[in-house]
Amino acid sequence: MNAAVVVNNLTKKFGDFTAVDSISLKVETGEIFGFLGANGAGKTTAIRMLCGLLLPTSGDGIVAGHDIIKENEKIKSSIGYMSQKFSLYPDLTGKENLVFYGSLYGLFGDRLKVRIESVSELLSLGEFIDRPAGSLPVGWRQRLALGAAILHEPKILFLDEPTGGVDPVFRRRFWETLYKLADKGTTLFVTTHYMDEAEFCRRISIMHRGRIIELGTPGDIIKKYNQPNLQETFISLILASDNNG
Amino acid sequence: MSSISVEHIVKSYGDIVAVDDVSFSNESGKILALVGPDGAGKTSLLRLMCGLLDFERGEVSFGSINLRYDFEEIKKLLGYMPQNFSLYPDLTVEENLKFYAGLFEISKKEFSRKKEFLYEFSNLGPFRKRRASNLSGGMKQKLALSCALIHDPKILILDEPTTGVDPLSRRQFWDILKKLRDEGASILVSTPYMDEVVMSDRAVFIHHGKKLTEGTPEELTAMYSGFVYTLQVKPTVDTMEALNSIEGIVARRFGASIHIYSDNLSKTEDISETLADRNIEFSSLAQIEPELEDVFIQMMGN
Amino acid sequence: MGKIVTIAVKEVRHILRDRRSLFIALMMPVLMTLLYGYAVNLDINNIKLAVLDYDNSSESRELINRFYHSGYFIQSQSRPELSDPEKVLKLTDAIAVMIIRPGFSKAVIDRSEFQVGMLIDGADANMSSAASSYSAVIFNQFLISQMPPETVIPGVTLSLQVLYNPDLKSSHFFVPGLVAVILMMISALLTSITIAREKETGTMEQLLTSPVTPRQIIMGKVIPYIGLAILDGVFVYVFAVWHFGVPMIGSAVLLLIIGVIYIIASLSLGVLISTLVNTQQLAMMAALTATMLPSVMLSGFIFEIKNMPAVLQVITHAIPARYFIQVIRGIMLKGAGLEVLWPQAVALMIITLILLGLAAKKFKIKIG
Numbered sequence: 001m002n003a004a005v006v007v008n009n010l011t012k013k014f015g016d017f018t019a020v021d022s023i024s025l026k027v028e029t030g031e032i033f034g035f036l037g038a039n040g041a042g043k044t045t046a047i048r049m050l051c052g053l054l055l056p057t058s059g060d061g062i063v064a065g066h067d068i069i070k071e072n073e074k075i076k077s078s079i080g081y082m083s084q085k086f087s088l089y090p091d092l093t094g095k096e097n098l099v100f101y102g103s104l105y106g107l108f109g110d111r112l113k114v115r116i117e118s119v120s121e122l123l124s125l126g127e128f129i130d131r132p133a134g135s136l137p138v139g140w141r142q143r144l145a146l147g148a149a150i151l152h153e154p155k156i157l158f159l160d161e162p163t164g165g166v167d168p169v170f171r172r173r174f175w176e177t178l179y180k181l182a183d184k185g186t187t188l189f190v191t192t193h194y195m196d197e198a199e200f201c202r203r204i205s206i207m208h209r210g211r212i213i214e215l216g217t218p219g220d221i222i223k224k225y226n227q228p229n230l231q232e233t234f235i236s237l238i239l240a241s242d243n244n245g
Numbered sequence: 246m247s248s249i250s251v252e253h254i255v256k257s258y259g260d261i262v263a264v265d266d267v268s269f270s271n272e273s274g275k276i277l278a279l280v281g282p283d284g285a286g287k288t289s290l291l292r293l294m295c296g297l298l299d300f301e302r303g304e305v306s307f308g309s310i311n312l313r314y315d316f317e318e319i320k321k322l323l324g325y326m327p328q329n330f331s332l333y334p335d336l337t338v339e340e341n342l343k344f345y346a347g348l349f350e351i352s353k354k355e356f357s358r359k360k361e362f363l364y365e366f367s368n369l370g371p372f373r374k375r376r377a378s379n380l381s382g383g384m385k386q387k388l389a390l391s392c393a394l395i396h397d398p399k400i401l402i403l404d405e406p407t408t409g410v411d412p413l414s415r416r417q418f419w420d421i422l423k424k425l426r427d428e429g430a431s432i433l434v435s436t437p438y439m440d441e442v443v444m445s446d447r448a449v450f451i452h453h454g455k456k457l458t459e460g461t462p463e464e465l466t467a468m469y470s471g472f473v474y475t476l477q478v479k480p481t482v483d484t485m486e487a488l489n490s491i492e493g494i495v496a497r498r499f500g501a502s503i504h505i506y507s508d509n510l511s512k513t514e515d516i517s518e519t520l521a522d523r524n525i526e527f528s529s530l531a532q533i534e535p536e537l538e539d540v541f542i543q544m545m546g547n
Numbered sequence: 548m549g550k551i552v553t554i555a556v557k558e559v560r561h562i563l564r565d566r567r568s569l570f571i572a573l574m575m576p577v578l579m580t581l582l583y584g585y586a587v588n589l590d591i592n593n594i595k596l597a598v599l600d601y602d603n604s605s606e607s608r609e610l611i612n613r614f615y616h617s618g619y620f621i622q623s624q625s626r627p628e629l630s631d632p633e634k635v636l637k638l639t640d641a642i643a644v645m646i647i648r649p650g651f652s653k654a655v656i657d658r659s660e661f662q663v664g665m666l667i668d669g670a671d672a673n674m675s676s677a678a679s680s681y682s683a684v685i686f687n688q689f690l691i692s693q694m695p696p697e698t699v700i701p702g703v704t705l706s707l708q709v710l711y712n713p714d715l716k717s718s719h720f721f722v723p724g725l726v727a728v729i730l731m732m733i734s735a736l737l738t739s740i741t742i743a744r745e746k747e748t749g750t751m752e753q754l755l756t757s758p759v760t761p762r763q764i765i766m767g768k769v770i771p772y773i774g775l776a777i778l779d780g781v782f783v784y785v786f787a788v789w790h791f792g793v794p795m796i797g798s799a800v801l802l803l804i805i806g807v808i809y810i811i812a813s814l815s816l817g818v819l820i821s822t823l824v825n826t827q828q829l830a831m832m833a834a835l836t837a838t839m840l841p842s843v844m845l846s847g848f849i850f851e852i853k854n855m856p857a858v859l860q861v862i863t864h865a866i867p868a869r870y871f872i873q874v875i876r877g878i879m880l881k882g883a884g885l886e887v888l889w890p891q892a893v894a895l896m897i898i899t900l901i902l903l904g905l906a907a908k909k910f911k912i913k914i915g
Binding site for chain 3: 345
Binding site: 137161168180194238 | 411
C-alpha cells in the first residue's frame with residue numbers, strides 16, 4: 001500500500017450544480033502532485049473532500065490509509081492543510097500561533113518545544129517567530145502558516161494556492177522548503193496558478209468544470225499537445241475543452 | 246509629453262521610509278510594469294499616485310495636471326483598481342457597473358451603450374444578473390477592471406490585478422489591457438508574474454522603496470551578469486548538495502531539471518567533475534539564456 | 548445631487564439584501580422595548596393594607612373600596628381582635644394600616660377639617676414610598692369625587708411626577724425614553740458599520756478615487772438610514788401606545804420633526820465613529836459604548852439628572868438623548884408644544900450641526 005491518496009469517481013453535487021464530477025486519481029507517497037485548474041473548476045471542493053471536511057455525493061477514496069467517508073475524523077490528524085487564506089491569528093506572535101496549532105494536534109511540553117524548534121529551523125523563521133503574525137510580510141506569513149501545518153508531522157500536506165500574491169524570490173524559497181519536506185517522505189498535494197511552480201511537481205492534473213481533463217508529468221503533457229511550455233498548454237487545453245462542450 | 250510622471254517621490258510611515266526618491270514616467274499607449282518583492286513599497290506608491298495617501302516630497306502629474314493642485318480633474322482621467330477585491334459583493338454585476346456610472350455622472354443612454362461594450366470584451370454579459378460574490382476570481386477581476394473603465398479613463402493604475410487568477414483568465418485580462426493600450430491608454434500595473442512583465446513595454450524594479458532599475462524587458466534581461474546552465478538530472482537532495490558545494494555557483498531546481506547560476510567564469514568542467522566524483526549521472530549540461538525571473542532574483546538577492 | 552442618489556440607491560440595496568441585519572435592525576428595538584417595558588417595571592402592586600374603620604359609613608366604605616380596587620392594594624390578613632394600628636403592622640402581614648376615626652363621613656359632607664390616619668411600614672423603602680404616593684392619589688381622587696366639580700380643595704398638593712403620570716405607571720415614563728435610547732443606538736451603529744465595511748472590503752479606495760466629495764458620500768450613506776431609523780422609531784412608538792398604553796397627548800408631527808433632527812445627530816455620531824476605526828467589529832463596539840452608556844445613564848432615562856453630582860450634570864448637556872427624552876416625554880405625556888420645548892429643540896439642532904460638521908471634517912479623503 002504505497003499510495004497516499006486514492007480516489008475513485010469522486011463526485012460532489014450542490015443541488016443541481018455538479019462541483020466535482022467523477023474524478024479519479026492516485027498520488028504516491030512522497031510525490032509532489034500539482035492539482036491545477038481554472039478559477040471555479042472545483043479544486044477547493046475536491047480538496048475539502050480529500051481532507052475529510054466535506055462528504056462526497058458519490059464515489060470513494062482513501063487518504064493516508066483512511067476511508068474518506070467512514071474515517072474522515074482520522075484523516076484530519078494525519079494530514080496538514082494550508083489554505084490561500086491567511087489562517088493565523090494576526091495579534092498573536094508566530095510562536096504563540098505555533099503553540100496553539102500544536103496543542104490542537106495534541107502536542108505539548110517538550111515534544112511541542114522540540115517540534116517548534118525543528119520547524120522554525122527548517123523554515124528559517126529566526127527572529128520573525130517572536131513578532132505578531134499580522135505584522136509580517138506576506139512571504140513570511142505563508143512560511144509561518146506552513147509551519148503550523150507541518151508541526152504534527154503529517155503524512156500528507158494539502159496546500160491550496162500557498163504562494164498567491166507572493167513575489168518570485170519568496171516563491172522559490174518556499175518551494176525549496178517543500179522539496180525538503182518531500183525528500184523526507186511527506187506527500188504534497190498542491191494547487192497553484194503559477195505554471196512555473198506546476199513544473200516543479202512530479203505529476204499534475206488539470207481540472208476544468210469539475211472534471212480532470214489531463215493527468216501526467218508536466219513534460220509529457222507539454223509534449224503531447226506540442227506546446228512551448230505548461231502555461232500555453234494549460235490555456236489551449238481549457239480553450240479546447242470549452243469549444244468541445 | 247508623458248501621461249504619467251512621478252518625480253522624486255518620498256513617503257514614510259514614522260521612521261520607515263516606504264518610498265524613497267522614486268521617479269519614472271510612462272507615455273500614452275504604453276504599459277509600464279511595477280515589479281518588486283513584497284513590502285517594496287509598490288502599493289504605497291500606487292495609492293499615493295491616486296491621491297489616497299499624503300506624501301512628503303516629490304511630484305505626481307498626469308499629462309499637464311499636477312496631483313497636488315487639481316486632484317478633482319485627475320479623478321476624471323484616472324481609472325484605479327486597488328489590490329483587494331473592491332466590488333460590492335451583494336450587488337449584481339450590472340448594479341456594480343451602474344453604481345460607478347452614477348458616480349461619474351454618465352447618462353442613462355451613454356451607460357447602456359458603454360455597458361454593452363464592456364460586457365463584450367469582458368465576456369461578463371451572460372452573468373450581468375449574478376451577484377459579484379458568486380463570480381470566479383478571474384471574472385471578479387474583469388468586473389473590477391470594467392468598473393474602473395466606466396468613464397473611459399486615459400490613465401489606468403492597477404495594483405496586482407491578476408493575483409490568484411488562473412492562467413487563462415490572466416491571458417484574457419492582459420488581452421484587454423493590450424487592447425486598451427493600443428487605443429492610447431497609459432497603463433501602470435504592478436505584478437508578481439514575470440510573464441506579465443515580458444508583455445509590458447517597460448518595467449521598473451523597486452526594492453526597499455528605492456528604484457533599482459528600469460527598462461524594456463529585453464534591456465532588463467540583458468542586465469543579468471553571469472551565466473545560466475540547465476542540467477538534466479534527477480534533482481535529489483544529494484545532487485543539490487553536491488552542486489551547491491562548488492564554489493561560485495548556485496543551483497536551483499527548475500521543474501524536472503536544475504538551473505545553475507555562476508558569477509562570471511565558465512564552470513562546466515567543475516560541474517561535470519563533481520557529478521562524476523559522486524557517481525551522479527546526468528543527460529545534458531548546456532548554457533541557456535537567462536530569463537527575466539533570473540534577473541529579478543539576482544537583483545533582489547543583492 | 549445625482550451622485551448622492553447613486554450612493555443612496557446602492558446603500559438601500561445593501562440594506563435590503565442583508566436580510567439578517569435588516570431583521571435585527573427592525574426587531575431589536577421591539578425586543579428591547581418589551582424587555583425594558585417589563586423588566587424595568589418599577590410599579591409596585593399588591594401592597595397589603597389593613598383598615599380600621601371606626602366610622603363605618605357609606606363614605607368610609609367608598610374610600611376603602613377605592614383602595615382595594617385601585618390595583619395597588621390588597622387586603623391583609625384579618626385580625627379583628629387587634630385595635631392598635633402598630634400591633635397590626637407588627638403581627639399581621641400588613642404593610643400599611645389606614646385608620647378611619649368616627650366622624651369621617653360628617654367631615655366629608657361638611658368639608659370640615661379631618662385627618663385620616665395612614666401608617667406605613669418603612670422597612671421596604673420602595674414599597675413604602677409607593678404606598679404613600681398611591682394612597683395620596685387615591686385619597687385625592689376620592690375627595691374630588693365627593694365634591695361638586697367647581698369646588699377647590701384647599702391644601703391639596705401633588706408631586707409633579709404624579710401629576711403627569713396620574714396612574715403612576717413606570718412604563719409610561721420609561722417607554723418614551725426608550726425610543727430615544729434605541730434610535731440613538733441603532734442609528735449610530737448602522738452608519739458606523741456601513742462605512743467601516745467599505746474600508747474593510749477596500750471599496751472605499753475606489754470610492755475616494757471617483758469624483759465624489761466626502762460630503763456626498765456621507766449624505767448618500769446617511770439618507771437611507773434616516774428612513775430606517777424613522778421606521779424603527781415608529782415601530783417602538785406604536786408598540787408603546789398599543790402594548791403599554793402610553794398616552795399620546797401632544798402633536799405627533801412635532802415629535803416626528805424633532806425626532807428626525809435627533810436621528811441625524813445620531814447618524815452623524817455614527818459617521819464620526821467610523822472615521823476613527825477601520826473594522827466593522829471595532830465600529831460596532833465603539834458605537835455601542837458611545838451611545839448606550841451615556842444615553843441610558845446620563846440622559847435622565849432612568850436616573851434623574853437633578854440628583855446627579857454637579858460634574859455629571861454638566862456632562863449631560865452634551866448628550867443628545869437628554870434633550871430628546873425631555874421632548875418625547877413632554878409631547879407624549881404632557882402634550883407640550885414647541886412653546887415649551889423650544890430650548891430642547893434648539894439644543895438638539897446645535898448638537899446635530901456640530902456632529903455633522905465634525906463628521907464631514909474628519910471624514911478622511913486619504914486612507915492612511
